[in-house]
Amino acid sequence: MRRRYFLDIMNKKAIYLVGNYMVSKDAMPFKIKPFLQKTFPRIRFIPFDPTEDFPEDPRPIFIDTAINLVSPRLFTSIREFEPFLTHGLSVHNFDFYTELALREKLASGDQYAIIGVPPDGDLNEIAQNVVKLLASLI
Secondary structure, three states: OHHHHHHHHHOEEEEEOOOOOOOHHHHHHHHHHHHHHHHHEEEEEEEEEOOOOOOOOOOOOEEEEEOOOOEEEEOHHHHHHHHOOOOOEEEEOOHHHHHHHHHHHOOOOOOOEEEOOOOOOHHHHHHHHHHHHHHHHH
């Protein structure tokens, strides 16, 4: 029975939460996690530290706080951030942005999706918008 439970957990799709739950401006992915888990019970929402190894998932999906966003937005390339950089938008976790930029420069062929979420706002509204974006990806 325990083995079956372990296999069921390991076979679930993973969504990687980037940020720090102890830092208010970087905690939104963790604040909406309970809502996402309830909506997507067959998905694992895993804390991800960008200073560790990049996930081996062939198409990882990340949820990260992006400063100056007012609503969740989907990014599938580091180039999609460039138009916003002049307007002050930056991924809160610089290590993560740097890792993605380096992978793109090396032409690693990695495909990924980042759902950027604002650092603050109405939790239900943000979570509902993330649900819509996740539903379009999975």
